[in-house]
Amino acid sequence: MTILVAYGTSRQGTAGLAEMIAEAFVRLGRGAVAVPARAAGDPTGYEAVVVAGSLSAGRWHRDARRWVRSHAAALRATPTWLVTSGPLDDSARGGAIPPVPHVAAAMDLVRARGHMTFGGCLAPDARGFPAAAMARTRAGDWRDPDHVREWVASVDAELSAL
Ligand SMILES: Cc1cc2nc3c(=O)[nH]c(=O)nc-3n(C[C@H](O)[C@H](O)[C@H](O)COP(=O)(O)O)c2cc1C
Structure with missing residues (x-):
């Protein structure tokens, strides 16, 4: 059985995060794949699903939103977790x-x-408006593999208890 990590990204940061999530499941002995939401198709048959989307101006990525809406019935029948990738600081680690x-x-x-x-x-x-302006003061990488592994371990424990 495989866990699907479907993601919506504008600048590939969430693609990398989705790969980290899938890799953390694999380290725990589970099958997992990270796939762009646009290409993910019907999630029926996966053991569990994680849907990750980046935030832009307070909005979850459109590909993640649309995919969840399109496959809501199948997702209701599958253990599903949602992930947001966003803060350009360490606040996500703080709680x-x-x-x-x-x-x-x-x-x-x-x-x-x-x-x-x-x-x-x-x-x-980063190019484009307003990303280039933001990048002048807020560029950096706050994706934290340890944080990802901790969270994946908690999801893994929950799946094991089902
Ligand atoms: C134009 C723009 C708007 C953003 N708005 C938010 C926001 O409202 N909240 C947030 O937490 N992060 C915000 N971010 C940070 C992004 O969510 C972060 O850079 C994320 O890793 C982008 O993922 P992606 O590379 O997959 O598109 C914004 C970034 C950009 C470039």
């Missing part, structure tokens, strides 16, 4: 940052078992 309201609504829609916010990343040479 559980709650989901933004429409991610909370998506959790209700699919009866998600939980949510976690992980730190984001922004390259110093």
Whole structure:
């Protein structure tokens, strides 16, 4: 059985986070794949699903939103967790940052078992408006493999108890 980590990304930071999540499951002996939400298709048949999306101006990534809406019934029948990747500082490490309201609504829609916010990343040479301006003062990588592994271990324990 395989765990699907479906993700929505604008600048690939959440793709890397999704790979970290999948890798952490594999280290615990589970099968896991990270796939862009646009290419993920029907999640029926996966052991569990994690949906990760980046935040931009308070909005969860459109690909993650759309995929969750399109596959809500299948996700309700599968243990599902939602992930937000965002803060460009270490605040995600300081305590559980709650989901933004429409991610909370998506959790209700699919009866998600939980949510976690992980730190984001922004390259110093990010292009486009307003990313390039933000990058002048806030570029960096706050994705934390230890934080990811801790959270994946808690999901793994929950799956084992099902
Ligand atoms: C234009 C822009 C807007 C952003 N808005 C938010 C935000 O509202 N909240 C937040 O926590 N992070 C915000 N971020 C940080 C991103 O969520 C972070 O850089 C994330 O890792 C981006 O993921 P991606 O590379 O997969 O697109 C923003 C970043 C950019 C470039």
